[in-house]
Amino acid sequence: MNKQREHSAIALFSGGLDSILAVKWMQQLGYTVHSVFFSTPYLMPDKAIKSAEANDIELIVRDITDEHLKIVQHPKYGYGKNHNPCIDCRALMFQLAGQMLDELGASFIISGEVLGQRPMSQRLQSLMQVSKGSEMKDLIIRPLSQKLLPDSKPILEGWVDKEEMLDLQGRGRTQQMELANRLGIKDYPSPGGGCLLTDVSFTLRLSDLINHWQDNPLQIELLKWGRHFRLSPTLKLIVGRHKDDNLGLDQAAKSLPRMQIKDVPGPLGVLTTLGARQEELSLAASILLSYCNKATEPGMVIYSIDSIESAQIMAHKCSKDSLAQYKISID
Ligand code: SF4
Structure with a gap:
């Protein structure tokens, strides 16, 4: 483990492999990471809680039903294949995490998003829309792909070294599984499922x-x-x-x-x-x-x-x- 870093992060934690990797990667670099799961009636925390426990990650669960319903009814960026307003949903989660920065004494927000992995929400344009929509774009770091993404404040200010970030991209899972092996992560759920809006x-x-x-x-x-x-x-x-x-x-x-x-x-x-x-x-x-x-x-x-x-x-x-x-x- 690297030496303890001065700035800590809030992680959007879904319980899936990518979010576990993002948290573990930053932790092994020496960052304190506060992992948060935002729950709604159609996105229950059970899977995330189990996954966090299995991987020794402390998890904060917050109910965001009221806020989330508004974007389900009127998404700015539209729906995915079903009733899933993924871009607005991600933007809202970053925004709400941003509102927790002071409470948790954190400086920036991370997520397990991987460039190009999901058709609607993880293309470069979509990632940028998510960042912009959240009003937190200056404070977002996506450790698994950050080497390929525009620099945000944590990098520009030197809180995070871009060279220590990763350059994963695309829909394949091989790189993630290799990284999981390297980080000793053995217990993670299979991809997909979870959100009933899909x-x-x-x-x-x-x-x-x-x-x-x-x-x-x-x-x-x-x-x-x-x-x-x-x-x-x-x-x-x-x-x-x-x-x-x-x-x-x-x-x-x-x-x-x-x-x-x-x-x-x-x-x-x-x-x-x-x-x-x-x-x-x-x-x-x-x-x-x-x-x-x-x-x-x-x-x-x-x-x-x-x-x-x-x-x-x-x-x-x-x-x-x-x-x-x-x-x-x-x-
Ligand atoms: S699948 Fe559901 S929880 Fe995930 S980003 Fe889309 S709307 Fe949000």
Whole structure:
């Protein structure tokens, strides 16, 4: 390890190999690095926490749901393949990390971005847009590719020696894996995954929420579980697909009305608002019954609020065509 450096850094840490490499590279050069993970309902910290623990990295987790929702709704630089506003997202993360510099006594911000690795967010132009959009461009260092990038203040001021930075670029992973070997990093997750904004099914559901002005944190949280059915502009039904969905819905939707099939084990149904009309309750009951083989035809569904039974609804199962008409998700 090199001698302790005077200036320390905040790292945007995703838990992936590149961010581990960026942190470890700077640490072995003697920099103190404060690693931060910014979480939202569609970007959970679990993977980053596990990866940080496995690699002996102290991790700060901050929830940025409110700030992030604004850029998901109105990204300045547009979306990637799905609903992922990657350039705006990265810019926001650098900006928020910049706001933590004083708190952590750090001087600059690092990330594991590699020039040319991702089509949307890591081309040179995109990296520069991220830097500019963050309003922190003078303080950003990307250790894995910094030799190939314009100099920022930490280099111009001599806090960081450009010659000690790396020149990785492109989509291949070989160089990163060799570097991981050199740094003794053995435990890292496979690339990809993690952000639900890149998931087609999640994106469909999120677009539906945005189109109906219902993209608040609770409704976004609920997008992670079950099949979703739009019953009216103000009301959705969510039906658990399996035990994990039912448990997740049960936890997340404590304040919302439930539907369960009477006397038969079956999926949990959650209505996304109170005050559903009778015909909406009948439709929801029909949909719920359609996902229970053991349900009788017609079947009885219990509607409850705060665990107190509020109504029993007799309904027939829906036809496949009707289900398709109301269903938002593709799975
Ligand atoms: S994939 Fe998700 S978390 Fe990653 S930069 Fe894009 S929007 Fe942000």
